Amino acid sequence: MSGFKTTLIDCQACGRRIMVRAADAERGSIACSHLGCGAVNILSAAFQYDENIVHGLPAFGKLTYLGDSQLIYPLQFGRNTLGTSDACTVQLNRFMHNGRCYISRRHCTLTVTFDKWTGQLRYHLQDGAVDNQAQTHQYSLNGTRLNATPLQKTEIVDVENGGIFTLGGVDSFRLSHYVIPSAMLDTYKVELDFNPDRTQ
Ligand SMILES: [Zn+2]
Structure with a gap:
């Protein structure tokens, strides 16, 4: 996991920020640390989509x-x-x-x-x-x-x-x-820092 940077993501359940450390990225999931949430966020799909896509819709x-x-x-x-x-x-x-x-x-x-x-x-x-x-x-x-x-x-x-x-x-x-068509989505895919495959 060399090159891994501790990073913040938005919890997919409550939307609040949670901190992802190398150990979480290795495990491939993180439980939301916020009170009353605790949702498990899967990190294996370590990408998101660039919201600039909306300008072309x-x-x-x-x-x-x-x-x-x-x-x-x-x-x-x-x-x-x-x-x-x-x-x-x-x-x-x-x-x-x-x-x-x-x-x-x-x-x-x-x-x-x-x-x-x-x-x-x-x-x-x-x-x-x-x-x-x-x-x-x-x-x-x-x-x-x-x-x-x-x-x-x-x-x-x-x-x-x-x-x-x-x-x-x-x-x-x-x-x-x-x-949004999947072919268009593919061109707006953004790899995230905590992607476990991304090592230096
Ligand atoms: Zn949460």
Whole structure:
């Protein structure tokens, strides 16, 4: 293990920093040292993906309205605010049900990030959105559900490919991830310092 440098990685479970020493790299795994986590991070696949890959992607996923599959809303990288306001990143139609619209002007936030470990995009959903003027997070009037389970206030959940979320209890949307092609991913692979094969 000559040439091994002690290095920090992000725990794949909790996201906090953990220190990798030569002995961990030799063993091929490390248990997260943070209280309440303890997840075993596998080090044998000692590479990650360069997040600059996102600059070359043609799309970042989309939402399809379940009430009308012609209604498709494209997403952007980073924070997407969803609601009926024209100030939203994704302005939704004012779907009327018995004369009422159940979607708030700024209803929920869907954040698209790049997971450098899996090399794929991740989608996090939270009820409500940050109000640009007040700079505070304001929740929707009628709530957000993911796969029929109501989100608690302040809860942030991962939405899988094909996951369905419902706004205001009435209007549902299916999320389609943008899946990064593996041929493209290969060109953005980055070897990490703790790769046990990398000796000098
Ligand atoms: Zn952890």
